[in-house]
Amino acid sequence: MPNPRKPEKETITICAYCGVGCGFKAETIGEEIVRMTPWKEGKANHGHSCVKGRFAYDYWRHPDRVRTPMIRKSIDDPWQEVGWDEAFAHAASELKRLQVTYGRSSVGGVSSSRCTNEEIFLTQKFVRAVLGNNNIDNCARICHSPTQFGLSATVGAGAASQHFDSVLQSDVIMVVGANPTEGHPVFGSMMKRRVRQGAKLIVIDPRRTESVDSPHCRADVHLALRPGTNVAILNSIAHVVVRENRHDPEFIKARCEWREFEVWAELVGSDDYSPDTIGPIAGVDPEDIRRAARIYSSGPRSTIYYGLGVTEHSQGSTGVMCLGNLALSCGMYGREGVGVNPLRGQGNVQGGSCLGSRPHDYSGYRFDTHAETPESFEPEW
Structure with a gap:
């Protein structure tokens, strides 16, 4: 049935609900949104959407929404x-006053992970070049603070290693502490498509989510571990x-440090982490741990997606x-269909970090x- 109200204008925008960042066309009459249409050129969704992004847009006219600047x-x-x-x-006057009164480090900024890369860059540049300090932050260091530290310590950067389309090249998908079919529906749909095409699926989660067993997706291994045993199971x-x-x-x-690998292998290879030891502690069948390890390491292209259940x-x-x-x-880095990828809560948490x-x-x-870092920016700023 055609829309009885024909839109006058369409504007390309990004859905703000989850971390996928689907592209949409906001169709408007005057200043009123009358329809949200998935954008076929959207890099994350390719014209697909979930029910929230497609229909739940009335918040734009909610009476609590702030539409004009306010001060007190x-x-x-x-x-x-x-x-x-005004x-x-x-704002400028108050920032100056606070710095004069309390010092240069008394003010700072927080960038939004629903902003564009350009806006995020300008925010941190403003804090550093104008306010004169490093008091800049974003939500990646709150819910995904362990991602920043953990991936920086292991692979050198606290960032996802793949784009969403990469899952369509995966032979094995491991989902840890996340429920993409509900939390990231468009990506979850892509993941289920790949599983229907024959990819193996390992789910590590205390919950029996839709990813574990549904008409469109069934896990090959579900490790329903006891909460708090993440590290034990992974080791x-x-x-x-x-x-x-x-x-x-x-x-x-x-690609790695062989000596560091030997130290790690000695740790995880000890009898303390044997499936027969860890299985009863975590409440899972030791054979399921072995099956998960064998499926993941066999690949040949295995990928990991994880969420707040880990961090x-x-x-x-x-x-x-x-x-x-x-x-x-297992050599699962540096190719399509592999890697370690955090599932974020907002569409540009990655940009906030990068x-x-x-x-x-x-x-x-x-x-x-590193002294050379600020020195390399100063001539341009």
Whole structure:
């Protein structure tokens, strides 16, 4: 049935609901949105969408939405609507006043992971070049702080190693502490398509999610571990890889530190991480641990996707390091269909990290503790 109200204009935009970042056309009459249509050229969704992105757009006209700048002199005063020029002048004046009164480091900024790369870059540049400090942050260091630390420690950068389309080249998909069919529906649909095409699926999650068993997707192995045993299970999988010589020595010698691998292999290869030891602790069948390890290491293209079920733990950083080490030991980096990929909560958490919206490094993961890093930016800024 055609839309009875013919749109006057369409604007390319990005859905703000989850971390996939689907491209949409916002169709409008005047300033009113009348329809959201999936954009066929969208790099993340290729014209597909979930029900939320397609139909749940009425929040744009919610009465609580702030539509004009507002200022107040203290938290006890009511908000006053003002024009943009007055708002900008007030913000600049207050930033200057606070720095004069309390010092240069008394102010800072937080970039949004629903912003574009360009906006994120400008925000961190403003903090560093105008405010004169490194007090810049973004949400990647909150929910996915262990990703930043864990992947930086293992592979050198706290970033996903693949784009979403890469899953369509995977032979084995391991999902850890995530529920992509509900949390990232468009990616979840791509994952299920690949499983229907024959890819093996391993799910590590206490819950029996739709990814484990549904009419369109069924896991080959489901490790329904007890909460808090992430590291034990992942090291037990690595134990099987090491003990059965399922690792990739050529890849490790060419791309990793062999001595560091030997130290890691000695740790995970000990009897402490045997499936027969870990299985009862984690509440899973030891044979399922062995099956997961054998399927993942056999590949030939195995990929890992993980979510907050890994990162929001006291052992979150260690859990991410376990995933990175497992992938490196099996040579599952540097090709389509492999890698270790965090499933984010917003559409451009990746950009927040890559574009330098963090206090300790600039764009491209260049640490500010290295003297040459700020020096390389100063001439351009």
